[in-house]
Amino acid sequence: MSEKIKIKDITPVKIHKPAESANYSSRNRIYVRAVEGMLENIRRFFGLIFLGVFAVIPWLQYNGSQAVLLDIGEQRFTIFAMTLWPQDLTILAYILIVSAFALFFITTFAGRVWCGFMCPQTTWTFIYIWFEEKIEGSRNKRMKLDQRKMDLDKFVRKTLKHFSWLGVALLTSMTFVGYFTPIDALFIDSLTFNVSFWAGFFIIFFTVCTYGNAGYMREIMCTHICPYARFQSAMFDKDTYTVAYDPCRGEQRGPRSRKLSPEQLMETNLGDCIDCNLCVQVCPTGIDIRNGLQYECINCGACVDACNDVMDKMGYEKGLISFTSEHQLSGGTTKVFRPKLIGYAVVLFIMTSLLALDIYTRVPLEIDIIKDRNSLYRETNQGLIENVYTLKLLNKAQQDRTFKVSISGIEGAQYIGVSEVIVRGGEVFTLPISVVTDPYSLTEEVTEFDFHVETQDQDGEIIKIQETSRFIFTDV
Numbered sequence: 001m002s003e004k005i006k007i008k009d010i011t012p013v014k015i016h017k018p019a020e021s022a023n024y025s026s027r028n029r030i031y032v033r034a035v036e037g038m039l040e041n042i043r044r045f046f047g048l049i050f051l052g053v054f055a056v057i058p059w060l061q062y063n064g065s066q067a068v069l070l071d072i073g074e075q076r077f078t079i080f081a082m083t084l085w086p087q088d089l090t091i092l093a094y095i096l097i098v099s100a101f102a103l104f105f106i107t108t109f110a111g112r113v114w115c116g117f118m119c120p121q122t123t124w125t126f127i128y129i130w131f132e133e134k135i136e137g138s139r140n141k142r143m144k145l146d147q148r149k150m151d152l153d154k155f156v157r158k159t160l161k162h163f164s165w166l167g168v169a170l171l172t173s174m175t176f177v178g179y180f181t182p183i184d185a186l187f188i189d190s191l192t193f194n195v196s197f198w199a200g201f202f203i204i205f206f207t208v209c210t211y212g213n214a215g216y217m218r219e220i221m222c223t224h225i226c227p228y229a230r231f232q233s234a235m236f237d238k239d240t241y242t243v244a245y246d247p248c249r250g251e252q253r254g255p256r257s258r259k260l261s262p263e264q265l266m267e268t269n270l271g272d273c274i275d276c277n278l279c280v281q282v283c284p285t286g287i288d289i290r291n292g293l294q295y296e297c298i299n300c301g302a303c304v305d306a307c308n309d310v311m312d313k314m315g316y317e318k319g320l321i322s323f324t325s326e327h328q329l330s331g332g333t334t335k336v337f338r339p340k341l342i343g344y345a346v347v348l349f350i351m352t353s354l355l356a357l358d359i360y361t362r363v364p365l366e367i368d369i370i371k372d373r374n375s376l377y378r379e380t381n382q383g384l385i386e387n388v389y390t391l392k393l394l395n396k397a398q399q400d401r402t403f404k405v406s407i408s409g410i411e412g413a414q415y416i417g418v419s420e421v422i423v424r425g426g427e428v429f430t431l432p433i434s435v436v437t438d439p440y441s442l443t444e445e446v447t448e449f450d451f452h453v454e455t456q457d458q459d460g461e462i463i464k465i466q467e468t469s470r471f472i473f474t475d476v
């Protein structure tokens, strides 16, 4: 009876968290290690395209004016040949719906790739990290530099870094503001310190936002502020491609000599993860992907590049961390064509078609009729009844157009006022007119009738619209 009962150690296996003291400073700042690899190259490629498009678009000219100008003051968005007005809200709504479904589709298919490869927050963060790396050195050097007391070298490096960050932020801000106000004048006015109050305010505002976001907030934006991080899991399923660690292959993790033969390695009972922590050090959100799918992961693939490099050096097969699906990870195959994904694709197709149709069938003129509210009607010296209206003729085209106005619907009624006007491209023409008629031709207190507006497009094709209004005479 003295023999002890054998007990099994069921102490939970300790989750390997990043060595926090090594990754964070006292301000919880993440020191991101630079990484090279295929996915990093893809991100740079997309980042450069995005930056190029963002920087070039406001400088493009079309028909002698800025090709893309979102003039909020004038409530007019010019996009090359198209000018959108508040009346074109449906087009804006379609654009938003199409963007939302495109995001749903991509997220269901490939997780948060938008966040990792195209999102401005990620692009600017990586630009800022690049400057940090070039000026302050590698991750270890930056950590040591921050722990060091201030000296001349540290002062110069920090100053240079912040000036370069501010320079990028200022350029970003001016370019962004240039989408809303003519950019050439904005740059000239800024260089001569002659910029208007609001333009100056927004330049400073967006400079501070860019500097704060990409320089300091970084992962906080992705993990705590961006709503997309919160609802993306609703779009994920077991076939969504996302960055994942293969625990079956990687565990039991642990360091080992590179010289170990496969037989010796078998004896150690170790998996392929050498616990080098590089995947954590390169992560811009500071997480350990080996702990499983986490909402902080932006699918940037930096850990994939880092781990592939380690696997290469160890002589192991790449892909311990990879873009894969839960099904594939558990030994199955990824089902690409699945109902949810097909559903998103169908809705995306329908909404894109409706958007295209709406743009194609869009009439480039509009009339807004305002009835005079001061007097419902008045009697003229000739005993006729007169109703007064103000017509707002909107030329949505970018070229000047001649508009002809006429009426129909009340027998014998006369249109009194200018019936043919030239309306400048993208402008509204206010036209006061009146309609007179014999009271004996009216049988009701309120008689509906139509205004007609006619113009010709660039190809000489006639465009007509009509709008119904009311003629009032209460003494019928």
Ligand code: SF4
Pocket: 245, 250, 253, 272, 273, 274, 275, 276, 277, 278, 279, 280, 290, 306, 307, 310, 320, 321
């Ligand atoms: S980089 Fe790869 S080997 Fe190194 S700790 Fe991460 S998963 Fe393990």
Ligand code: SF4
Pocket: 243, 279, 282, 283, 284, 285, 286, 287, 288, 289, 296, 297, 298, 299, 300, 301, 302, 303, 304
């Ligand atoms: S875990 Fe990997 S993919 Fe996810 S954010 Fe970190 S580095 Fe990027």
